[in-house]
Amino acid sequence: MKLAVFGNPIEHSLSPRIHTLFAQQTGVEIEYDKILAPVDGFAETAQNFINQGGKGFNVTVPFKIDAFNLATKHSINAQTAGAVNTIKVDGDALIGENTDGIGLLNDLTKNLEIDLQNKIVLILGAGGATRGILLPLLQQQPARVMIANRTASKATQLAKAFKPYGETCGFGLEKIKNDLVDIIINATSASLDGQMPNIATGIANNAICYDLMYGKQTPFMDWAQDNNASMVVDGLGMLVEQAASAFEFWTGKQPETQAVIEAIRALND
Numbered sequence: 001m002k003l004a005v006f007g008n009p010i011e012h013s014l015s016p017r018i019h020t021l022f023a024q025q026t027g028v029e030i031e032y033d034k035i036l037a038p039v040d041g042f043a044e045t046a047q048n049f050i051n052q053g054g055k056g057f058n059v060t061v062p063f064k065i066d067a068f069n070l071a072t073k074h075s076i077n078a079q080t081a082g083a084v085n086t087i088k089v090d091g092d093a094l095i096g097e098n099t100d101g102i103g104l105l106n107d108l109t110k111n112l113e114i115d116l117q118n119k120i121v122l123i124l125g126a127g128g129a130t131r132g133i134l135l136p137l138l139q140q141q142p143a144r145v146m147i148a149n150r151t152a153s154k155a156t157q158l159a160k161a162f163k164p165y166g167e168t169c170g171f172g173l174e175k176i177k178n179d180l181v182d183i184i185i186n187a188t189s190a191s192l193d194g195q196m197p198n199i200a201t202g203i204a205n206n207a208i209c210y211d212l213m214y215g216k217q218t219p220f221m222d223w224a225q226d227n228n229a230s231m232v233v234d235g236l237g238m239l240v241e242q243a244a245s246a247f248e249f250w251t252g253k254q255p256e257t258q259a260v261i262e263a264i265r266a267l268n269d
């Protein structure tokens with residue numbers, strides 16, 4: 001099966017290694033390439049790949065919205081997120097899925113054994129990743145999901161859009177109070193720039209702190225450790241889980257993820 005990941009940049013993507021491990025494990029034959037698409041040429045590059053026999057692909061920064069527009073059908077996760085990270089070629093149809101949220105959920109509930117029901121969750125950031133994780137998170141019936149963002153209006157808009165799925169509220173980062181929460185998810189891209197969102201410290205006390213960023217210790221993870229978080233986690237498990245969900249979407253085979261998470265973590269250490 002001919003598969004690929006599209007992005008710009010793409011050189012550092014771990015997806016080919018992850019999918020190769022899944023393929024070895026499940027006995028499915030795949031060829032999985034990294035493809036650099038020009039920033040203004042995603043649709044054309046993807047169409048060339050399909051014309052050459054491509055059966056499915058992942059999409060990363062900055063093409064998740066372009067992929068949403070390219071897809072001819074959308075899953076409920078893709079629809080609510082307004083973004084697509086996985087496409088399956090099905091005859092003439094291009095089916096768009098968003099596995100980011102399922103990936104985070106599986107890492108939290110399956111790998112880390114965290115029960116989200118009745119928990120208070122604080123998400124930092126209101127970008128594409130937050131859009132992708134909100135529906136699967138709300139389906140776990142937390143007591144409340146609070147979205148705090150540097151640009152407050154984006155947080156309030158997202159909270160409003162997802163109200164039908166559960167208890168949500170949105171505000172600016174500066175409005176975060178020192179009240180305790182159960183889980184803090186850093187879904188900002190601040191870690192990419194080695195920065196920490198400017199927020200109150202008391203909230204980390206006893207909370208599970210999860211940074212979507214992976215591959216290195218981030219300022220958010222340092223902050224969480226310094227402020228008595230009960231657990232501090234990076235996004236590598238989410239990365240492998242979102243890939244597993246995409247692999248199953250394409251092949252119908254569900255890979256086992258624990259050994260793959262360990263293998264990829266060992267590569268990064």
Ligand code: NDP
Pocket residue numbers: 100103124125126127128129130149150151154187188189190191192195196197198212213214235236238239240242
């Ligand atoms: P977007 O560019 O869509 O959104 C970025 C968000 O970060 C915005 O809310 C922005 O706020 C906020 N932000 C940026 N810099 C700062 C800062 N210095 N302080 C406070 N807030 C800041 O990015 P994505 O949502 O696509 O990705 C977010 C992160 O999630 C990235 O680090 C990405 O690598 C990671 N990710 C990890 C995945 C995994 O599998 N582990 C999967 C998907 C994403 P504003 O609106 O004000 O600009």
